Amino acid sequence: MSSNTDAIRELAQQDYKWGFVTPIDEDRAPKGLNEEIIRLISAKKSEPDFMLEWRLQAYRHWETLAKSDGEPKWANIHYPPIDYQAISYYSAPKKRPTLKSLDELDPEILRTYEKLGIPLAEQKLLAGVAVDAVFDSVSVATTFQEKLAEAGVIFCSFSEAIQTHPDLVRKYLGSVVPYTDNFFATLNSAVFSDGSFVYVPKGVRCPLELSTYFRINAAETGQFERTLIIADQGAYVSYLEGCTAPIRDQNQLHAAVVELIALDDAQIKYSTVQNWYPGDKNGKGGIYNFVTKRGACRGRNSKISWTQVETGSAITWKYPSCILQGEHSVGEFYSVALTNHYQQADTGTKMLHIGRNTRSTIVSKGISAGHGQNTYRGQVAIMKGATGARNYTQCDSLLIGDQCGAHTFPYIEVKNSTARMEHEASTSKIGEDQLFYLRQRGLKAEDAVSMIVNGFCKRVFRELPMEFAVEAQKLLSVSLEGSVG
């Protein structure tokens, strides 16, 4: 009735702009999951035996999980059963590029990344950002490798790392997220096809922002990427991932695993702008995003900081966490999760304080619009030995309209009496008075909504690298389109 309402509705009705399909010849595995498929994936990638062994162990474990409890059931999300035999676990563009030159990359793929606003040609790159582009299951281009190599930084696709740095992979793979960790992580361990690998050596401050763009293109496939980042003593690296997918009526599964390892005095800043296809306004289609992300602060004074802006996916199930083992280590989690239409997000973090004087900060901003359901689920655990541990948690929800939902489940476990915990939480609604105030100053209703939402998220956006903060703001506005109601 009111035009505030209409504007919110219009805003929410906006189309997904990254939903095109790239016509390309693909090399894909037949549907279904069995040992043969695992062997096929491993063989396609000419992997050493230890990799195949690890995958098979994971696969066998997954089979037992699939036969017993299946997927974890505790999250506040609802979806029809997933048929794991109806998915193809490997799809790759047929023309495999040599990584020597982008010229040999299929021009269709180059064009795709251009459309997405991700220039792969090095001269056109944002100054200081090296990009690894993962198209369906394989990494198709990694830029700026030479410049990084000069600094001693290894930044390449996971497949390449297995070939060129098998010792590092062997030492760290599964050391933070073991293949037994959870249903989806186990599945990923068995079938992961590619992802990014980063190693920053002792004392090196990575001279570029590193960035990976994940793109699902093929239909009826899953994307299972695996990322491993190691910051050696005193090293620093900032890494950003972005994700998009075409519009499809069918739901598609995305089950990634990210492992971070920070040694003494090392720092890893990991930022995500997740914009997988969210499904249409009636909730049809969209990506099921079941992701395990965990960082280990193994060294003294190490720091791992997660920043995420989650606007896409039909379902988001994701808890980037920190294991604070090293004394004085620091874990941070800054999150914006937006659910519009029929999107569901169950996301949060775990901060596990093991070492003395470890500190963690959690700032979560959930925005629900349309029929969206947004759940914050967080755990802060202070172990016996974590004398002097501190946690600060702030958890805010913003509701747009009255058909959406916001839920918070903070779990706190304290086994050391010296711990200091602070928790703040709020739930608010975009008020008619706020909208009217902004509109009285000349802003259109949808711009007024964006402004209020961006203000709400400011604390998190501040943590993003500059260029991406701007992108995230725009993305949020677009994702909200049609939500003024």
Add this chain to the structure above:
Amino acid sequence: MSLLEIKDLHARVDGNEILKGVNLALDSGEVHSIMGPNGSGKSTLAQVLARRETYEITAGQVLFAGKDLLALKPEEAACEGLFLAFQYPVEIPGISNAYFLRSAVNAIRKYRGEDEVDAIDFLPKLRERLKLLDMDEKLLNRSVNEAFSGGEKKRNEILQMAVLEPRLAILDETDSGLDIDALKVVAQGVNAMRSPDRAILVVTHYQRLLDYIVPDYVHVLVDGRIVRSGGPELALQLEEQGYAALESAAASSGSAA
């Protein structure tokens, strides 16, 4: 033709009729004041003119610069040059005052087909207006009205008016919550905005403000109708006698109608 012409305006909210036939005309260059007891409908009138959608118009007509004001959305009315200084300014956490002001200026410029101004070109003007209102520059980087004192909020409203340069400014009890020095500063700011091509409508309870912003006309709103109009001396008379006499007048005129 008047800048603003209100004819027999009736409005309700949640089924209650609040405005019961308001007639009023303002010309550019004029300052009018509306006074009246609590609950008489002053803020309602201001918000109806600013096109707040929670109010339902049941009868009447309003022309603003020749346009049918009641057909406009709030942002369109704003872009046409109507500004409302709120009785209760709203907080917008996380959005800096400076960014907010520039967004508003640019929204209006865009509506008028003008180029947007960037932050660098905008700042000098903003600083100048801050000075006019004796405001601390720090307020520019703070979130809009968040944790502002009552007086700072009111000043901030006038700052916005001074930056947006409307054709018609409606000030709803901008004097309430101001200490006497702030009142003078704000009045000075408003007076500096008086101009032949701008009209100002001041809603207030107190003669005190009108000592500083001397209106051309004073109107008394009682129970949703303007029951008396006159010059500045009417305000003085009200200060002495209160509304009681006028209210009984309104009641009898109401029963006669």
